[in-house]
Amino acid sequence: MHSQECPLVQSLNQHKLVTHPVTSSVTSRIFAVLFPGNPAVNALLATLYISGPPNFLLALCPPNIDPSSLSVMVAFAVGGLLGDTLFHLLPEIFLGEDSPEHVRFVMVEPNKNLLLGVAIMVGFITFVAMDKGLRIATGGESGHDHSHGAVERDEKPAARGTASSVDSGDASAVRQRKPASSSDSTSPSTTTFIPDKEISPSVKLGGYLNLIADFTHNITDGLALSSSFYASPTIGATTTVAVFFHEIPHEVGDFALLIQSGFSKRQAMGAQFVTAVGAFLGTAIGIAVQEFGGSSSGAGAVSGPGLWGTSLQWGDMLLPFTAGTFLYVGTVAVIPELLETGPDRGLELRKTATQFAAMAAGAGIMLA
Incomplete structure (x- = not known):
C-alpha cells in the first residue's frame, strides 16, 4: 500500500490543508508562465533566459568599462548564489522539498547523506582544480575567477x-x-x-583561456538548471534567478577582459555568444543523465538498490555537484575581490556598506 493511502497519513494531509491552505503567490504565477512545460523543457527555457539577455546587454557596454564598477552587482550576485545554495539547494538535497498538498516523510539511510556530501565536495574541488590549472597556464598572473578580478589588467591598456x-x-x-x-x-x-x-602573449593567452573557462563554467550552469528543475519546479525557478543575476557581472567582466586582450567589441560579443553554447550543452547533459541515468524522483526513476545500496541514482548526484560549484563561485572566487580595500577609509566604509546591502538584497530575493 502506498504511504499516502494510509489512514494516518490521510488525516495528516487533511490537517495540513486546513492549517496551511494552498495559496498562489505572485512569484509562483510568474514562474508558471515562464516555465510551463516538463522539467526538460523548463530547463532549456531557463538556459535561454540566462544566456540571451546578459549577452545582449554587452551591446550597451562601453569597451573601456571599469571592472571595479561591477563590485555592487557582484555582491548582489553573491547574495543570490549563496542564498539559493543555502536556502534551497542544500535543504532540497538532504531533505527534499515540502509539498503544499500532503505531508512528506524522509527516510534516513546510512550512506545517503555521506554520498551527497561527497558529491558537494567533488563539485567544489572541480572548480578549485580548474581555477588552479588556469593560473598555472597563465604563468601565475591571474586565474579565471568568476568575480573577474582578472580584468584588473585594464589598468595597463594595450x-x-x-x-x-x-x-x-x-x-x-x-x-x-x-x-x-x-x-x-x-x-x-x-x-x-x-x-x-x-599586448603581451601572456595577456592574449589569458583572453583565450578565459573563453575556455567561461565555456566550462557555463556547462556547470546548465547542469545546475537541469538538475534543479528535475528536483522541483520551485527549486529550478529560484536557481534560474540566482544564475541570471550572476551572469550579468560575469559576462560584463569577461567582455572587459577580452577587450583588453586584443578583441574588438564585435569580436568580444561574438565570443561570448559562442561560450553561451556551453550552457545549452550542460543542460542537455543534465537532461540526459536525469532521463537515462535515473534518479530517485525524476523521470528516469529506477527500482532496486542504487549507489552504495542507497536509493540514490547517478542523476541524484548532479544537484549536490552543482551546489558545490555554487559554493566555490560564491565564496573563493568572489569574496577576495569584495575584501579588497583602498587607502580612503571613508570611501571604503561607504563602498562596503553598499556591497553588504546588495548582498543582503540578493539573499532576500531567495528568501522571498
Missing part, C-alpha cells in the same frame, strides 16, 4: 597615446593611427605618439 586613441578599446585601430601620427610634423604632441606596450 596601447597608450592620446586620450582619444584608447576610447575604442581596439588595438588594431591604435596600430592604424600610429603611422599617421608619427609622420605629422606640425604638432609636437602627436610626433611623440608611441605605444606604451604591445
Whole structure:
C-alpha cells in the first residue's frame, strides 16, 4: 500500500490543508508562465533566459568599462548564489522539498547523506582544480575567477597615446593611427605618439583561456538548471534567478577582459555568444543523465538498490555537484575581490556598506 493511502497519513494531509491552505503567490504565477512545460523543457527555457539577455546587454557596454564598477552587482550576485545554495539547494538535497498538498516523510539511510556530501565536495574541488590549472597556464598572473578580478589588467591598456586613441578599446585601430601620427610634423604632441606596450602573449593567452573557462563554467550552469528543475519546479525557478543575476557581472567582466586582450567589441560579443553554447550543452547533459541515468524522483526513476545500496541514482548526484560549484563561485572566487580595500577609509566604509546591502538584497530575493 502506498504511504499516502494510509489512514494516518490521510488525516495528516487533511490537517495540513486546513492549517496551511494552498495559496498562489505572485512569484509562483510568474514562474508558471515562464516555465510551463516538463522539467526538460523548463530547463532549456531557463538556459535561454540566462544566456540571451546578459549577452545582449554587452551591446550597451562601453569597451573601456571599469571592472571595479561591477563590485555592487557582484555582491548582489553573491547574495543570490549563496542564498539559493543555502536556502534551497542544500535543504532540497538532504531533505527534499515540502509539498503544499500532503505531508512528506524522509527516510534516513546510512550512506545517503555521506554520498551527497561527497558529491558537494567533488563539485567544489572541480572548480578549485580548474581555477588552479588556469593560473598555472597563465604563468601565475591571474586565474579565471568568476568575480573577474582578472580584468584588473585594464589598468595597463594595450596601447597608450592620446586620450582619444584608447576610447575604442581596439588595438588594431591604435596600430592604424600610429603611422599617421608619427609622420605629422606640425604638432609636437602627436610626433611623440608611441605605444606604451604591445599586448603581451601572456595577456592574449589569458583572453583565450578565459573563453575556455567561461565555456566550462557555463556547462556547470546548465547542469545546475537541469538538475534543479528535475528536483522541483520551485527549486529550478529560484536557481534560474540566482544564475541570471550572476551572469550579468560575469559576462560584463569577461567582455572587459577580452577587450583588453586584443578583441574588438564585435569580436568580444561574438565570443561570448559562442561560450553561451556551453550552457545549452550542460543542460542537455543534465537532461540526459536525469532521463537515462535515473534518479530517485525524476523521470528516469529506477527500482532496486542504487549507489552504495542507497536509493540514490547517478542523476541524484548532479544537484549536490552543482551546489558545490555554487559554493566555490560564491565564496573563493568572489569574496577576495569584495575584501579588497583602498587607502580612503571613508570611501571604503561607504563602498562596503553598499556591497553588504546588495548582498543582503540578493539573499532576500531567495528568501522571498
